[in-house]
Amino acid sequence: MHAFSYHRPATLKEAVSLLRKVENAKLLAGGQSLIPVLKLRLASPAAMIDLGAIEEMRGIKLEGETLTIGALTRHAEVAASKDVAIGIPALARLADGIGDRQVRNQGTLGGALANNDPAADYPAAVLGLGATVNTNKRAIGADRFFTGLFETVLKPGEIITSVAFPLANRAAYAKFRNPASRFAIVGVFVSEAAGNVRVAVTGAAPCVFRVKAMERKLAEKFAPDSIARVRVPPDNLSSDIHASAEYRAHLVTVMAQRAVEAALASK
């Protein structure tokens, strides 16, 4: 690891001002993605701004039809939250399936979204529920937030503060996981709210994406059979030692059907 200076602001305002003042600074949340990157010397920031002491960025609130989760909230807290279990149980189960106990006790919602790993779970929930990502500067709709491999619309100096998830009538996440890391080889999040269906896929391609052909079929009839014949073309899907693009394409349909089945069973 290269040497860097370390800062631990107590407020969001202080963090924003540090980001402006300190050159080549990087935000640190749970360190579950960033620290390995530093260890491998794939990044060498001059300064680290640890968000860990900023209380206003933590917590879970269920109000009306919206579940709001602070960016610093850890995966284990989401998995154990009563409000999440009442509001969007699929989200609690998704968080409980991330990595191992250590990763869930350290990793955060904001870190996972800013990182936008192609195999991460939360991007599927954010896109699959049509959530809004709030930053210190603006509110960003899920459809605009994720832009590519490890890329988002976040600008330098921008900090994710919370995510607002609209409640759904029914929702579920089905993941075909890598047995070692638990990252998604393919994960599909499905939701239905007032007849509006969203299907979001992670793990299959360089960036999370929606499958509109499945959404249309499920809006007509919300049942696994409705999408049995809908195939995602393998052309733009990922191929690696874990799975070929053709296999991932097959998994998208299978996991989407399982998610629909689970969503129906949850009601």
Ligand SMILES: Cc1cc2nc3c(=O)[nH]c(=O)nc-3n(C[C@H](O)[C@H](O)[C@H](O)COP(=O)(O)OP(=O)(O)OC[C@H]3O[C@@H](n4cnc5c(N)ncnc54)[C@H](O)[C@@H]3O)c2cc1C
């Ligand atoms: C062994 C292992 C297994 C894992 N398995 C899974 C899995 O199954 N599924 C899964 O989804 N993930 C998995 N992960 C990743 C894990 O979910 C991490 O928590 C997640 O990637 C984010 O890490 P973090 O919160 O610790 O953020 P950090 O590592 O601290 O930061 C990640 C990036 O986000 C930026 N950042 C952090 N917070 C903010 C913020 N609020 N605003 C703007 N930028 C910010 C940082 O500057 C950095 O670039 C795994 C990780 C490990 C090490």
